[in-house]
Amino acid sequence: QSALTQPRSVSGSPGQSVTISCTGTSSDVGGYKYVSWYQQYPGKAPKLIIYDVNKRPSGVPDRFSGSKSGNTASLIISGLQAEDEADYYCCSYAGTYNYVFGTGTQVTFL
Amino acid sequence: QVQLVESGGGVVQPGGSLRLSCAASGFSFSSYAMHWVRQAPGKGLEWVAVISYDGSNKYYADSVKGRFTISRDNSKNTLFVQMDSLRDEDTAVYYCARPSGSYYSDPFDYWGQGNLVTVSS
Numbered sequence: 001q002s003a004l005t006q007p008r009s010v011s012g013s014p015g016q017s018v019t020i021s022c023t024g025t026s027s028d029v030g031g032y033k034y035v036s037w038y039q040q041y042p043g044k045a046p047k048l049i050i051y052d053v054n055k056r057p058s059g060v061p062d063r064f065s066g067s068k069s070g071n072t073a074s075l076i077i078s079g080l081q082a083e084d085e086a087d088y089y090c091c092s093y094a095g096t097y098n099y100v101f102g103t104g105t106q107v108t109f110l
Numbered sequence: 111q112v113q114l115v116e117s118g119g120g121v122v123q124p125g126g127s128l129r130l131s132c133a134a135s136g137f138s139f140s141s142y143a144m145h146w147v148r149q150a151p152g153k154g155l156e157w158v159a160v161i162s163y164d165g166s167n168k169y170y171a172d173s174v175k176g177r178f179t180i181s182r183d184n185s186k187n188t189l190f191v192q193m194d195s196l197r198d199e200d201t202a203v204y205y206c207a208r209p210s211g212s213y214y215s216d217p218f219d220y221w222g223q224g225n226l227v228t229v230s231s
Binding site for chain 2: 001003032034036038045046047048051052057089091093096097098099100101102103104
């Protein structure tokens with residue numbers, strides 16, 4: 001199973017919106033509604049911020065949202081804030097007890 | 111509150127073995143499947159293995175199949191992974207992770223702090 005493809009980095013100014021894409025295949029992203037997104041700071045464990053494509057766990061700000069079209073999922077961060085500078089990973093259930101993560105995207109300020 | 115605390119990491123020579131543990135607390139451990147996920151230095155996340163709530167079913171990534179064995183002791187609320195025939199490419203921080211619910215498709219909502227395994231001669 002190959003890793004899902006994400007852009008290496010995305011940048012934005014404070015208050016702007018950024019979108020991170022996550023491209024897979026019909027065997028993972030395109031085949032299931034089970035796409036999740038994780039935020040990770042350096043040296044820390046990942047944190048779940050989006051699950052089932054577009055659902056937010058309790059406590060996650062509503063500036064984080066998710067969507068999916070075909071084999072590509074997207075994470076949108078609206079109103080970028082300083083604490084949003086981090087690495088972001090998508091993950092898709094790929095059936096038959098298999099899971100595949102994305103290559104990871106670093107979000108930075110311009 | 112939910113806590114997952116890994117231990118057992120360290121430096122091991124290629125071809126060697128190591129066993130990681132993950133002590134769970136703050137939830138009904140025996141009701142949840144559990145996962146191991148790893149992250150090589152400066153690289154992305156990679157799912158490693160999952161074990162069912164009762165230990166009867168185990169599934170592995172192709173990269174570790176036949177070399178790693180996931181297990182659990184529900185009486186001690188502890189998850190394990192036995193890593194044999196270790197290779198340089200197994201060098202990574204290993205996380206144990208709990209899914210949010212009882213389905214295998216559920217996301218990982220709690221993670222341990224991570225434990226570094228270094229395979230080097």
